[in-house]
Amino acid sequence: MNSKISKLFADIDAKKEEIKKEYEKLRKKYDFSVENGRIKFSNKAKEYQKWFKVPLKDYAVPKSVRHFISMPFIYGMIIPGFVLDVWLFLYQQTAFRLYKIPLVKRSDYIVFDRRHLNYLNLIQKVNCLYCSYMNGLFSFAVEVWWRTEKYWCPIKAAKRKKGGHEWEQHFADYWDPEEFKKNFNSTKEYYKAKNIKKETV
Numbered sequence: 323m324n325s326k327i328s329k330l331f332a333d334i335d336a337k338k339e340e341i342k343k344e345y346e347k348l349r350k351k352y353d354f355s356v357e358n359g360r361i362k363f364s365n366k367a368k369e370y371q372k373w374f375k376v377p378l379k380d381y382a383v384p385k386s387v388r389h390f391i392s393m394p395f396i397y398g399m400i401i402p403g404f405v406l407d408v409w410l411f412l413y414q415q416t417a418f419r420l421y422k423i424p425l426v427k428r429s430d431y432i433v434f435d436r437r438h439l440n441y442l443n444l445i446q447k448v449n450c451l452y453c454s455y456m457n458g459l460f461s462f463a464v465e466v467w468w469r470t471e472k473y474w475c476p477i478k479a480a481k482r483k484k485g486g487h488e489w490e491q492h493f494a495d496y497w498d499p500e501e502f503k504k505n506f507n508s509t510k511e512y513y514k515a516k517n518i519k520k521e522t523v
Contacts, residue, residue: 332491361438371440378443403456410466418466421473424512426465432458469512476505488515 354363363371384390414425436442436450464487472489480496492511494501 329491335488335491361435363438363440368440374441376443376446378445381443381445397452399456400452403459406463407459410463414466418469421507422509423469423473426462426469428462431462431465472511473507473509476508477502 352363352367354361354367356362384393410428417423418425432455434451434454436454437447439447439450442450468487468489472492476489476493478490478493478496489511492505492508494505
């Protein structure tokens, strides 16, 4: 029997759908469209954005010593990030296929659409590509592990924690061994979810 906590998680999913609809409204407000995955602004919107672009020569040299010192560390994160990216690919192609868990679509999380903004100069666009990659990668990694947790450890926490994910609505309550036994190694919930197609394994 589903607890009220599981129902609340389902309500959160419904709210996420509302957020998607609000994003659709913003397309009209800011005069852009999405065609074949590419963002296209109207010519009027492009010209308006150019007024806010900081010249490259004024941006190339960091104006803060703190920013300059941090550069090797922030850009150095690309190394563990790339290693993580490779291992996630290998993990999904082996473990997920063996468990019959649908693969997480990487492109749903790593989205490079800020490059279409005319108010960003070249350096800002490169930085935004980097942030899009790293944040998208970590979100992608979290979803991969959420699905792993759903398969191997479908038990809600005993106390409130930060974060959470949609698969928790299918977890057993902390004190419910019968529900845990039913949910353990179950994959049916993945294929009932929206936007997930069954993988050939």
